[in-house]
Amino acid sequence: MKSKLSLIVLAYLRFWAKLQLKKNPRAIIIGVTGSAGKTSTRLAIVQILKNRGVVKHSVHANSESGIPLNILGLTLSTYSFLDWLRVMLLAPLKYIFWKESYDYYVVEMGIDSPHPPKNMAYLLSIIKPDIAIVLGASHVHTETFDPLVRDTASVRRRSKLLNLIASHKMLLARSVSPDGSSIINADSAALAPYIKDIKSRLLTFGTNQSSSLRIIKNTLSRRGTSVTFEYQNMQATLTLPDIFGKEYASTFAAAVGVALSLGVPLKQAISHLSSYRSPAGRMRVFAGIKGTHIIDSSYNASPDTVNAALATLDAVAPRNAKLLILGDMRELGSLSKQMHQKLAKKLAFRADTYVLYGEMMSKYVAPSLIREKKVVYNPQSMQELIAVVKKLLKPNMWVLVKGSQNKILLERAVESILENKDDIKNLARRGAYWDKIRQNTR
Numbered sequence: 001m002k003s004k005l006s007l008i009v010l011a012y013l014r015f016w017a018k019l020q021l022k023k024n025p026r027a028i029i030i031g032v033t034g035s036a037g038k039t040s041t042r043l044a045i046v047q048i049l050k051n052r053g054v055v056k057h058s059v060h061a062n063s064e065s066g067i068p069l070n071i072l073g074l075t076l077s078t079y080s081f082l083d084w085l086r087v088m089l090l091a092p093l094k095y096i097f098w099k100e101s102y103d104y105y106v107v108e109m110g111i112d113s114p115h116p117p118k119n120m121a122y123l124l125s126i127i128k129p130d131i132a133i134v135l136g137a138s139h140v141h142t143e144t145f146d147p148l149v150r151d152t153a154s155v156r157r158r159s160k161l162l163n164l165i166a167s168h169k170m171l172l173a174r175s176v177s178p179d180g181s182s183i184i185n186a187d188s189a190a191l192a193p194y195i196k197d198i199k200s201r202l203l204t205f206g207t208n209q210s211s212s213l214r215i216i217k218n219t220l221s222r223r224g225t226s227v228t229f230e231y232q233n234m235q236a237t238l239t240l241p242d243i244f245g246k247e248y249a250s251t252f253a254a255a256v257g258v259a260l261s262l263g264v265p266l267k268q269a270i271s272h273l274s275s276y277r278s279p280a281g282r283m284r285v286f287a288g289i290k291g292t293h294i295i296d297s298s299y300n301a302s303p304d305t306v307n308a309a310l311a312t313l314d315a316v317a318p319r320n321a322k323l324l325i326l327g328d329m330r331e332l333g334s335l336s337k338q339m340h341q342k343l344a345k346k347l348a349f350r351a352d353t354y355v356l357y358g359e360m361m362s363k364y365v366a367p368s369l370i371r372e373k374k375v376v377y378n379p380q381s382m383q384e385l386i387a388v389v390k391k392l393l394k395p396n397m398w399v400l401v402k403g404s405q406n407k408i409l410l411e412r413a414v415e416s417i418l419e420n421k422d423d424i425k426n427l428a429r430r431g432a433y434w435d436k437i438r439q440n441t442r
Contacts, residue, residue: 017068034135044255053103062108113144136188137166143333166190176200181261205253281428291395317398322351327403328358344368
């Protein structure tokens, strides 16, 4: 009954959202999908396009409910029954009395499942982008795709799950009409088989030699990130002192690809990105207590993003000045054990001390590191974790904080060791709703 009611509510919001979109018939709609990097890319696109016109974008809204609410200029605060009733009553009033004029609408399109309403096909029934960006496909949300893959052989199963996820991501690009554009990550091998089905203009990006927009240099140090791009024999370099992570090269390439598809010259697009700032919980660096440096990547975690975060830590910190605070990588389904064990092997040579949080870390990562004679702490509550971390901190230590959002919420650890408490407002998941979630999470 609850499921049927939810579908009715979603259909109702979709109806009014589609009508609202028709008020801006000339607006260019830009859809962003991928297993990671959607928010960072959305913000990079906005950073460029705000110099060309009015840009609307889907802040904290990438789902079957978030997108239509964002289109209607509505937000949920408590997600209670009364809160849902409020937005349902306001939806037709917004359509009748409110118009938001914009030239571009940049919308994240996140999918958690192969089934409606949480799949790409459903999102495309709400909104039809003129430009599609597909950042890549990796083993994220695999638990919902698990039942569709019957192969039990470990390697083949991983491959088939990845291909299935990629095919659903690429539905976005396949939906774009011939007069639109698709911006595809050429370094994501899982996407390659589906490029042939694209009808729109194609621009690829990446380090791959065949990429339309090539990343020819990508350097990372304590001074930040520097990326050099090449497009049609022209080169331009973007240097950002406050951005840490080589993975941002793909973020910027995707955003520049959008700009190029709209006729913005390469160097102009790069110059517009010079003041870009990473979103909360995605590799932001803060000053910590006791003279430490915190790399806050607490927003979420998947195998690919954890590996990228570890590479960043390696680039900026000596081995004897590292502390890794890692939480479970959730929603991996049948691959959870395998992926955590694989991570354990990569962690062994990264540091000497680890603080691991969550059931999967306890079961599959901690034992492996203990066998390697590493110092491993496995606290059973956030209060215990914070107490342990505060004892371990030393001057000039670099602290990487990385974990999934569901039941992990490691921003609580970051908050406890910030030197400047004013930085709390810059952490992931702010607001009364998330405050309540944190209070009710172990």
